[in-house]
Amino acid sequence: MSNNLVEVRDLTVRFATDDGPVAALNGVDFSVAAGEVMTILGESGSGKSVTLRALMRLLPLRKASLSGTIRVGPHRIDQLDEHDVAELRGPLISMIFQEPMLAFDPVYTIGQQIIETITRHERIDEAGARARARELLERVQIPSAERRLANYPHEMSGGMRQRAMIALALACRPALLLADEPTTALDATVQIQILLLLRELQRELGMTVIFVTHDIGVATEIADTLAVMYAGRIVEHGPVRTVLRAPAHPYTRGLLASTLKRGMRGRRLEAIPGTPPSLADLPPGCSFAPRCPSVMPSCHEQVPPLTAIDHTHSARCLLAIPRLAGVARAAGGRSYSAT
Amino acid sequence: MVGLAPPLATVLSGDPRDRGGPLQPLLLARHLRKHFKIHGGLLGGSKNRVHAVDDVSFQIAKGETLGVVGESGCGKSTTARVLMRLIEPDDGEIIFDGEALGGGGGLSLRELRRGMQMVFQDSYASLNPRLPIEETIAFSPRVHGLGRRAAGMRARSLLDRVGLNPDLYARRYPHELSGGQRQRVNIARALALEPRLVILDEAVSALDKSVEAQVLNLLMDLKSELGLTYMFISHDLNVVQYLSDRVMVMYLGKVVEIGEVDAIYDDPRHPYTRALLSAMPSMDPDQRTMEASLFGDPPNPIDPPSGCRFRTRCAFAEAVCETAEPALTAPESGISRSVACHMSDPASGHSHAGARSPFASDRPQ
Numbered sequence: 192m193s194n195n196l197v198e199v200r201d202l203t204v205r206f207a208t209d210d211g212p213v214a215a216l217n218g219v220d221f222s223v224a225a226g227e228v229m230t231i232l233g234e235s236g237s238g239k240s241v242t243l244r245a246l247m248r249l250l251p252l253r254k255a256s257l258s259g260t261i262r263v264g265p266h267r268i269d270q271l272d273e274h275d276v277a278e279l280r281g282p283l284i285s286m287i288f289q290e291p292m293l294a295f296d297p298v299y300t301i302g303q304q305i306i307e308t309i310t311r312h313e314r315i316d317e318a319g320a321r322a323r324a325r326e327l328l329e330r331v332q333i334p335s336a337e338r339r340l341a342n343y344p345h346e347m348s349g350g351m352r353q354r355a356m357i358a359l360a361l362a363c364r365p366a367l368l369l370a371d372e373p374t375t376a377l378d379a380t381v382q383i384q385i386l387l388l389l390r391e392l393q394r395e396l397g398m399t400v401i402f403v404t405h406d407i408g409v410a411t412e413i414a415d416t417l418a419v420m421y422a423g424r425i426v427e428h429g430p431v432r433t434v435l436r437a438p439a440h441p442y443t444r445g446l447l448a449s450t451l452k453r454g455m456r457g458r459r460l461e462a463i464p465g466t467p468p469s470l471a472d473l474p475p476g477c478s479f480a481p482r483c484p485s486v487m488p489s490c491h492e493q494v495p496p497l498t499a500i501d502h503t504h505s506a507r508c509l510l511a512i513p514r515l516a517g518v519a520r521a522a523g524g525r526s527y528s529a530t
Numbered sequence: 531m532v533g534l535a536p537p538l539a540t541v542l543s544g545d546p547r548d549r550g551g552p553l554q555p556l557l558l559a560r561h562l563r564k565h566f567k568i569h570g571g572l573l574g575g576s577k578n579r580v581h582a583v584d585d586v587s588f589q590i591a592k593g594e595t596l597g598v599v600g601e602s603g604c605g606k607s608t609t610a611r612v613l614m615r616l617i618e619p620d621d622g623e624i625i626f627d628g629e630a631l632g633g634g635g636g637l638s639l640r641e642l643r644r645g646m647q648m649v650f651q652d653s654y655a656s657l658n659p660r661l662p663i664e665e666t667i668a669f670s671p672r673v674h675g676l677g678r679r680a681a682g683m684r685a686r687s688l689l690d691r692v693g694l695n696p697d698l699y700a701r702r703y704p705h706e707l708s709g710g711q712r713q714r715v716n717i718a719r720a721l722a723l724e725p726r727l728v729i730l731d732e733a734v735s736a737l738d739k740s741v742e743a744q745v746l747n748l749l750m751d752l753k754s755e756l757g758l759t760y761m762f763i764s765h766d767l768n769v770v771q772y773l774s775d776r777v778m779v780m781y782l783g784k785v786v787e788i789g790e791v792d793a794i795y796d797d798p799r800h801p802y803t804r805a806l807l808s809a810m811p812s813m814d815p816d817q818r819t820m821e822a823s824l825f826g827d828p829p830n831p832i833d834p835p836s837g838c839r840f841r842t843r844c845a846f847a848e849a850v851c852e853t854a855e856p857a858l859t860a861p862e863s864g865i866s867r868s869v870a871c872h873m874s875d876p877a878s879g880h881s882h883a884g885a886r887s888p889f890a891s892d893r894p895q
Contacts, residue, residue, distance in 0.1 A: 234739065235738055348827040349602075351827065378601035378765070378827070378828060379806060379810065381601075381827055384825065387821070387822055405739065406811070407813065408812065408813055411811060411813055411815050411818070412812060412818055412819060414815070432816070435815065446739060449739055449740050451771075452813055453768075456771060456791070460746055462741075462746075462747055463743070466708050
């Protein structure tokens, strides 16, 4: 077995809706090394949150059908029964969410909820669990931790609640932390505090983190590796520097070109035309082909394979296959300018 | 010249609606104040007040874009709603192109709203779900006296202008459109009365990045084609810098700094502006943020601190900050911004006042 903590192969998720099946994930493959921070970058509907929920087995059983394999440590998450998965939530995998107000139970104090999580999974007495809960609040830099244990979620500010949720997620020392846009609802000055805290905790505890965001700036602050998702597939994956500086997929290039940076005032933005495809009715070939400036006839025929550009960087684009890239250039394919 | 935005000349030549001349600001807001009462206590008597907007004054020149930034609770959205009179202010005055709102012989609310329109963040909640979008857009021109046919034609031409083919989209309902398309409809609706000022309150914040870029391009095109003036409210500092000529920074119901966008982004003088700008995520993985500029959350606007409202989080707070409220420095010719900080007022008695800014050492030369 490799030193990858997480291995996901051909993960496919379909939701049954009144209007027919929705293809939320369409063959997602990735591995995360122990101690790595992988960031999944994508727009709404790209499948980034569904991927996290599949890893934690939080998808509604009656409506979602899942295929493919998910391995975390020695466990085949996709094959476990409900009871065994519940045992692993906390000690092996834990998750933080965008809106802590919805993640906490409003009628119990923060302290009660952290203590319950600890005693649920470990042989420890109430006093020991309480001491640990206080340490956790101190660790996430909540001032006057002892007093805060007695607070109800609504008595805390947004940033404080997000810290408390991180404490709750870390209560059983998980090997893998899943973070679903944990800073999106926060103000700018609070967002950076939470990002710095997560970075620090990840380093200290040697945790593996999968962090989902739609914000390239946030991804830049936290990621070791970056996976870009589009229409339920990873279209590009590699070290964060490589993907940001030498993006290989036209969607990644378009996303970077339409992201505002300093010194762009007055210049027209290179927007990606159109909108993402409906997941109920995906095009047969590359899902990005209808919006792609470098599209070729063969793009519409089949889904491009995830092609290795080097041993760490890959892209799901025919242009990443050197032989075909030459053909496209000869045919005069356009591309986004570098800046 | 003094604070004149470049497109001004083109805006004004031949606009029959212009009354005050090129130097008259399109909008002047003076001493706007709105406190919300909170009902609490045993008998439901009002105990506390949220100081949402507290003595806010600013102006927007013809043809410019004023960006408004600040965190939740700073009063940026309340300011917009007070300007549109969606919320009745407790105090203050609004002067639109030289004419004051209300009073004997002043501008009527109807006339004000003809000149000033607003686009909201939630593209779905701000459209009537039971009306085809064409009728939503035609609604206000009809209320303002345009005939049914003429209003319908205006709606269709506006749809075309915001990039939605009227033959395909005019009869659709809001739920049949994507978020980006709905926001285009909201922009078309705001333009239906041919306003001169459009207030955009987090108008692109809910959109995905690739769609946001399309809508920003549309806003830029419309501004130059129609000679519009924008007030652009956003928490996204990158977007504000991209669109704005001047920026107003708000904190707990107060304006802390206002001025030209480059002056403020390159050399912020108020410690809060500085903290806000340095909290922007880096776009370079080799230049990550190493230290948070502020600790904790913005305080509750219910009981704002005395004196300077930022003093409880400010690294430079001194006794004077607690006792005296700093006023915005007076705008002078040649000076590109105003700041409400004792350190920018030589007479305040603050130890950093006047002589040397504490930020001087790391300011880009």
